[in-house]
Amino acid sequence: MKIILNNIHLLHPEQKIDKDKTDILLIDGVISKIGNLSKEDLNDAQEFDLSGKFIVPGFFDMHVHLREPGREDEETIISGCNSAANGGFTGIACMPNTEPAIDSAEVVTFIKRKAASHLVDVYPIAAATVGRKGEVISPMAELYENGAVGFSDDGVAIKTSAILRRALEYSKMFNTTVIEHCEDETLAGGSMNEGLNSTTLGLPPIPSVAEDIIVSRDILMAEYTGGKIHIAHISTKKSVEMVREAKKKGLNVTAEVTPHHFTLTDDAVKTYDTNTKMSPPLRTRADVEEILKGLKDGTIDCIASDHAPHSIEEKEMEFDYAPNGIIGLETEVGLTFTELYHNKVLTLNQIIEKLSINPRKILNLPVPKFEIGEQANLTILDPDEVWTVDISKFKSRSVNSPFNKRLLTGRAVGVINNKQIYFKGEFSDL
């Protein structure tokens, strides 16, 4: 099948492509021509007029919770992939806090098989220790061989420094990264960030130092072992500063931030809306300012959603009893453009790096290329589209988002990958 993407602005910071008002011809999902299309090319081709839209390498979210296996009522592998496509992503990495955890070749294979025919590529992150219990490192070699692209105890930090050391040393053999949820559990255990708001709301507090202590431990251990560490959902000022210093020293340390941690502060908790309860918790204005600085100067490598589906029954509860986390795949691009692009924190190219190129590099995955003969893996982007978040239109099985009814500027209008296109809410084969 022949399709033509007309009048697009092609952008690829790594390939140094910045070409406005051009056209791309795809034949069976493969890039066959860029620009200078002939009359012949137009024969039997389906044309998409995309004036004013950008075509960028397909977005990738390296921190997604698919609830399958275990909680298919909240999200399945397929519904999660649909949600990703609707949010503008062509690839995701899924975290191992499933039931059972992704700590065996069987579960890795199960996930890969379920996602195999989807437009969205799914790469499992396996547990760093058996059952995410922090006692024995998982069979990393076997997991890696079967398709795991990173290791994490996800939801908790690796329990002891000794096991963290082994995980970093062992994973070095495959050049993979250990992804850490940085939180000292002896200090955490509350419901929101510690500060004036937790005091006046009477909610059990989580001090920011709970994150900082583990970030500092992890950086020291990455330095000592030479292993690769990735700080998931960084949320505090101090942690950003420590990662910045680590990078200056040339250590193998990378970091991601979620859209909610650069958009909201703990002021949002004042309504006791359980969709403002997450781990790490929403922090203060000073933390958000440092995160924006870290995004700008490259300390923070990428943006990831920490997409965490929860059922309505579980979230519609007393604040203390509600589970942590919100879904994010379908608001991520909108929030990124609203908060970072239109507020002039990041350029379009920097956003493409943080939403497409860097996460793939951290996980040693190939970055999609815009070259003749390459399979098309791309996101169609309209940075200026103004739209209102409507949770009832989400493709995710869950609706736990604090951003419902929020006005956003910037949206992914479609994606192409694996010989499929998702456009205007529909999947079709190419």
Place this chain on the structure above:
Amino acid sequence: MPLSSRHLLGLQGVPKEDINLILDTAKTFREVLERPIKKVPTLQGKTVVNLFYENSTRTRISFELAEKRLSADSVNFSVSTSSVSKGETLKDTIRNIEAMKVDMVVVRHSAAGTPLFLTKVCDSNIINAGDGAHEHPTQALLDMYSIKEKLGRLEGVKVCIVGDIAHSRVALSNIFGLKSVGAEVSVCGPSTMIPKNIEQLGVKVIYDIDEAIRENDVLNVLRIQLERKAREYFPSIREYSTFFGITEERLEKVGKEDILILHPGPINRGVELSSGVADGLKQIILRQVTNGVAVRMAVLYLLGTMN
């Protein structure tokens, strides 16, 4: 003039006028309580549910008596939190109760924010009878009533709240309420029990109990929780009572034997108050309890006659 809200969730942001209205109304009901027949027909036909998810004898009985003396029909619904975790959700429970046509719900719950949650899922007037470490507005109102009764005013009165401030809904409601009517508020306790950023509420922090006694007109002494979890915050009960316990010797040393001391009860004798001090306070503490019924009658009356 009615109250500015149809619920009483806490005293944060509650205007001075509302607090004075409640306290003035309570005064009328306080007189009713001295009559041989302590009952008025004000809330006849109204139904109040006391929804208690946490053990409480005093607060529940106080509310129940207040309801009965206003001639409301009242029902108690007590649930232990453990059975809730297995059973139906709070939202389902409240919807079921409301379907039985109730007008007001008095709620106590171990999770902060629960009363606000109830306002979103049902139409009844909600009265917070204590939510986690958040607020316990009627306790603070009765404390304020008792101070005013004794000292004749609240504005400019210097009140120090003593004890575990970080885990106390009584402390927080007192801070908000007292600040709203222009009192000066300080807190005193071990530094591990003083919450972060409390100074930003315009509250002075004192670590020396003698200084707290010297500089204040009123001490509101909180009950120290003796359970193991609370005990992480101070080394031993002995150390607590030595450094923060209020004793006759200490009051004498500072020369403030006449300082007004309040306590929400029940007292841990020999911990936050010495037995001697506790005995000397019997009258005021029992007055606090009576005032509690009057204040709760006032709140129920003002909210129950709004709609």
